[in-house]
Amino acid sequence: MTPFRARARSGAAHPRVLVLTTGGTIAAVRGSDGGLAPAVDAADLRSTLPSPLLERVNVEARALMSVDSAAMDVTSAYAIARHVAAASAGDAVDGIVVTHGTDTMEETALLTDLVLARGGRRRVRVVFTGAQRGADQPGADGPGNLARAVDTASGPAADSEAGVLIAFAGRTMPAWGTRKLSTVDLDAFAAWPDRHEAEQSRRRALAAVPGGGLATGSLPRVDTVALYPGSDAVVIDACRAAGARGIVLEAMGAGNANAAAVRAVRAAAAAGVAVVVTTRVPHGPAFADYGGGGGGTNLARAGAVFSPVLRAGQARILLAALLAAGVGHGEVTRAFTG
Structure with a gap:
């Protein structure tokens, strides 16, 4: 795979998408104790992508952490947001995908949106995704969700004003106002039904935060x-x-x-x-x-x-x-x- 930084944006033959992995069910297998736990590494997640997609998108996968998202704290979520902000600051990538546990995906995605909005940062498409079934379970939904997320992230960033996105179960939705509604259904997330209302909510919030977004740091209790x-x-x-x-x-x-x-x-x-x-x-x-x-x-x-x-x-x-x-x-x- 061609390293991202070896190619200038103007000469890139294919869109460049960085996949940041953090654990979650999409990377989980059932252990000897009977419980699911993250175990699949970034390279193996990348290998689940279909060949036609890899032929037209230059995909790099990089592990940030490997945890169940219910075990994440604000420090973990901030680490993810900081990595996304750093990767989107230059011209090395056209899109970023974050694989994340579904339990707290909506929180980390919104925090990342706030960090990216700070000071008019350059926007690339940032897409969160995950899975409802472990990687070793029959009918695992992770590969399909990851493929859709990479495909979405590789597209033009013209609609990046919508902010961070969530790709799940064949649908792509703004993270702002989206929440997990099912513990078992593959179509686990629901966007706010009125997209204009959700966009207005996001604009109000960003306008109220000094600098137009959140500076990376610590959050109060x-x-x-x-x-x-x-x-x-x-x-x-x-x-x-x-x-x-x-x-x-x-x-x-x-x-x-x-x-x-x-x-x-x-x-x-x-x-x-x-x-x-x-x-x-x-x-x-x-x-x-x-x-x-x-x-x-x-x-x-x-x-x-x-x-x-x-x-x-x-x-x-x-x-x-x-x-x-x-x-x-x-x-x-x-x-x-x-």
Whole structure:
């Protein structure tokens, strides 16, 4: 395979795609203990690509890490985002594919999008993909997903304004607003149904972050709290005590809680902790509509900001990025709701 840096962009005969592997089910096989674990290396993943694709796309595969994505932390996700940003900064590649576990793919993809947007970085197509079945399982979906991701990344970057993409089960969708909806279906991810609404959400957020994106560094602690019938202030208060600078509430319905949660949110906001409300419901926006002492309008009056498009995983990443940039409550509100 021709090394990427041995060829100038103007003379490249084929598009150049860099595949960065990080582990996940796409690289997993079942071990002697009966559990799936990442074991397939970058070269072997590349070897699953069909010959016709390799004949027209110059593909390099490089391992960054080999972990289950549920075991990733923010440091791991930042490492991925930094490598993508570094690779896209020059003229060595036309596209980048990241293979990633599906459990937290939506978070790392959004974090990478925020890093790439910083300061008007040159945009190449960046595509995340993975698999629902291990590499040694019958009907493994990883090879097909990887082939689609490489094919997508090798195309023109004219639509790179959509940001980072996810290629899965024969579909390609913007990472912003996309979330995993099934633990077993091969078509595991769903994009936000209104693409224009998702694009507007992304533009609002990027406009609210100084520099237009996230500088690589560290993120403050932001916790996620799931609300349920009869939930009280214990977990919200514990997050504050643990030093969280932000809390994302996965609320009921369109964004509802109860009086105890509202009181806890009011206390958190008074202490300078940013609170964002999303919903545990799979479809539809989160919004403040109900009252009664514990509804969404009560949460909003207590100081919470609603996240109409992003669900808890991605809302947590965006809130942490905003807090890392030092923005205030007004900018957080504009980032999520305009």
